[in-house]
Amino acid sequence: MKHALILALCLFILAGCGKSVTELDPATDPAEDADFSSADYFRITDTMKNSLEANGFFDRYRAEHAGEKPVILLVKSLMNKTDEHIDTRLILEKIRTAMIKEGLADFVDDQAFDIALDQLNMQATDLYDNMKAAKIGRFVGAKYVLRGSISNLRKVDGRETRNYMNVTLDIFEVETLLIKWTDEVDIKRASKKGLFR
């Protein structure tokens, strides 16, 4: 009995010394504090994608353009008006990924321009088989631009922090500057630190 107890105690101590790794779901993992969290990326992406679908923007475009999908360009990043360093480009890219997966729109890759230009220039030389080389003059211009901003209002009172965040996105038509769709997501979160550390 005594030996069993000692063994159990040793195992208990050993269990506490081991390194543990837990796989978390980034879409549902709760925020640890009042700051922007991984789940917020998913929440914003889902809300915006659903809003775009409900708005009927894609259906209207297809109906007016013989079933063609609209060509959209992402701005470099959302305007970050918060006091946090957030990868705002990720929000736009997640929306783009979702829309491409569902076949709702085509996107111009704004970040591939220089690479594509280098390739076209190189392939135009005699180093390449000209019959099979990529043709110049076939870039597709975007008809719409997806852009937006993210803002926050943070209040810190002692150990309590309240953070209100707002993400607003819109799609405007390049030819007319008319805003074809816009929506926003509000997130308000409070966190309180323990008195003792």
Next chain:
Amino acid sequence: MIAALLLIAAGCATYTSKMQESRDSFFGGRYDDALSGLDELIGEAKGNDRFLYRLERGRINLASGRYDSAIVDLQAAEERFADIEGTISIPEMISSTLLHPGKGEYQPENHEKILISNYLLLAYWMQGDREGAFVERNRIVRKLGMYVNGLSEEDRDELDIPFARYLAALLYEAQGMEDDARIEYGRVEELRPGAAPPAVLPRVTEMVVFVDLGRGPVKVSREIRGYFQREGGLLQGVFLLPDLKAPLVFNMGTGHGFSPDRLGVLFTFAFPQLVRQERFIRSCRIVVDGVEAGEAVLLDDLGRTTDTAFRKKLPLVLAKSAIRAYLKTLAQTKLKDKAGGAVDVLGKLFSAADRADTRSWQTLPAEVHLFRMETMPGGHEVYVNYYDEHDSYIGSSESVGTVLIDEGGKGIAYFPHGVMIRRSSD
């Protein structure tokens, strides 16, 4: 035994003494030496000082143009300080009250918390990450709201950071947010008349140069040490006072001298003193594209801000020192009689080793000066000429900054302390 304990006391280094080499190297422009010293200190540091050392290293990395490393260090420190703000650690409270005030984790002064964002802003801007700099601008404004705006009018004037407000205003202006810029420039003008521009002109091509002058003040430990013996109605002892070279001997009663058979009581009252650092440079002029363009005006007297923050906390610090001294004396007198000789020895040991907490951000400058001029878009070579109190030329900054400014944009150059050379053309 008493001699041995005093030897122990002599061996206990304070934060200021540990930082001295790196601090001297930094202010002398020997950044690599300063960094290797700091790397060593960080490697040896316990949890209570580690993030303060990282703050120091962040400043040195910024000065030496290692912006990525500066951002990593300053952000790590900022995050930790935010985590512990307003929280209490019972073991730290006990150990800092009983043993040494530096046992608790370092919690920065409010002006230091604001300045972390200032230097992060500069690091992001210099690195070319405007978005990152705008985020830091937002953090500066939030911190000013938290730590300064709520103070009484008198305290606000003494503890406000015009350097932070100016940077915030400048970045609002660069982003075309004129109203916000006007608010912050307005406050700069109240605090430092003549430093803010007369108008907010977001579309005018301008260069703004910030120059650090002088070393910020540092805290040193001062101790009143005493040793006394009581025998019957007789109390005799000796005191060593900070500015008195000769010991103060007292004898109350008809004493026969110290008895070697009695251990007596070792008494220490340690308190910090803020010491302004000597400086030779009084003013500076900015040279743009080979022409001395004008004198940089005083924007922020950070030494004064540090001094005010120190004075405001001093009564509490002295009260804690008094409690510490009392407890250690108690261990050698009343508690010794009840708990035995071990308590007596511990009381003497901790009394001998007692030092004030001298921690503060020690790579901060004494003053920040500012120069602003309208210029042409493109690249401009900038350096600084330094002058003494008689307005005699001392030397110039060895580093020559190249500021690239877009049409209608704002260019920023920042000159921390660096190597000074004499330029023959001056």
